[in-house]
Amino acid sequence: MNPLDAPPSHLDVPKGEQEDFYSDDDLFKIQSWGADLSFRELISRYDEDELVKPELQRHYVWDKSEASRFIDSILLGLPVPSIFLAKTNNEKLLIIDGYQRLMTVRDYVKGIFSKNKKVFKLSRTEKIHKRWRGKPFAELKEEEQRRIRNTTIHAIIFMQRSPAKGDTSLFQVFERINSSGRTLLAQEIRNCVYQGPLNTLLLELNNYPIWRKMFGKNIRDDRMRDVEYILRFFALSSDEMLYSNVFPSRISLKKYLNQFMDDFNEDEFIDDFRDNFLKSIGIAYECLGNSAFHNLSTSNPDQLIERFSPTLFDSVLIAFFLAIRNKAPITNNVECQKRKLTLLKNPEFQNLLAKETMRTSNIRRRIAMAYDAFFGE
Incomplete structure (x- = not known):
């Protein structure tokens, strides 16, 4: 990878996702x-x-x-x-x-x-x-x-x-x-190639104040990584990704996001997409605050690092999206924080956040584990 294309220090991107071609x-x-x-x-x-x-x-x-x-x-x-x-x-x-x-x-x-x-x-x-x-x-x-x-x-x-x-x-x-x-990074190219209502929505949502706080930077990423993570939420929360029996066992994230923008770049989807993101990010913020998508420090297992984790982001935010859709009861802030800490201390979950992150079974498993951690009995 060109050093100029490497993720900045405030992003905790798995190596496998950095080499997605x-x-x-x-x-x-x-x-x-x-x-x-x-x-x-x-x-x-x-x-x-x-x-x-x-x-x-x-x-x-x-x-x-x-x-x-x-x-x-x-x-x-x-x-x-x-x-x-x-x-x-x-x-x-x-x-x-x-x-x-x-x-x-x-x-x-x-x-x-x-x-x-x-x-x-x-x-x-x-x-x-x-x-x-x-x-x-x-x-x-x-x-x-x-x-x-x-x-x-x-x-x-x-x-x-x-x-x-x-x-x-x-x-x-x-x-x-x-x-x-x-x-050019993948989302910079999508922004050029896939003109239309979905692209416009992504740019709109990227300015949402709560999202800016949770992403960790008030200033928009000039390489559009922040925009790609919003697209990632939409794509990985699709019913096809979560439930299809004929879905590929492994995806190229770059290709899958391209196809998703291509397939859903129509006005008829925009209101639902906007509503799903704003509700999910709003409740996640109420429950977990600015550090909702921060992982544990490797040197101090009781402390969060101030780095945005894309795989933790999609696991947690999609879990909250599913909870809203299923009308699951949502606990208070203190309880949510405790449950998140328990989840992050689970070795299986940490492995799913870091390795084979685009294997379909691993995507589904880490989302399911996040859902059970926050909304299970």
Whole structure:
């Protein structure tokens, strides 16, 4: 694993989940083709919402020097690197790679630099041809303005042909092709590929104050790990996961969460998802407080460590979700804390939290143990 992708110190992620990779035949169910598109056309499509940047994908990050250098290259007639787009089921084009380049040209033509909201004038450094230093688009000669608008950039466009529903293969395309400088984590890619009501709900719930307290950070995780844990709650609490007799004996968490977002990214599911999460997290907070998802210290078995445990999170929160659904009696805060401590001191439960965490029988067993600990007689 790239060190930049490793979980931060406040997360207690099992090693097996950090090394979750998969590949399957989805990559062979897509079609790709090339198209030369002018910046005039790309800007128009973006303004008309036909060319879209995924929600919270990436902010504009180039500084004025980088942006000016790119405009200078276009004016000099130098080749422009290709961009990658994905054609969606609703006939829009999703930007996979190339957002910085596209927005740089759009900003310059429109006259305002996105990063500081000031007039976009090219830098006055020696890296920029003296003919254009310090000039906004409006001060260029007409033929220079046309040169920028009419410059074409080669776009490689992907479209998933089979299965007709969903974008499972595009996840892997994005994962392999994106060149933004650091590897994107799974939820960052889902946020780009699986646009829709479920993705919007995840971003909404991630701002819920009680969740922020229990996750342990007021500031949202810039790699979207916190968003993925909410998705994880929805996916692992599904009836299919908990009760199906034909469910796989082991899952790739990455692939399973992709499929779940693909299958449930519809308006009809959103109200129930929101209600289930808010009720479950609310009662878990009342009973267990900020440390609901903290495991025991290995050096002091009576003390909790201040690290969020994903496997403890899904075990406990799904147990509370099932208790609400089953209308099981919920004990007071003091009793809940005692029961949690007893559960955490169980060697079998600790083993389930740390090893083979994506084996279906282990997922079901650790949730069942949490349910029995809190709501059993």
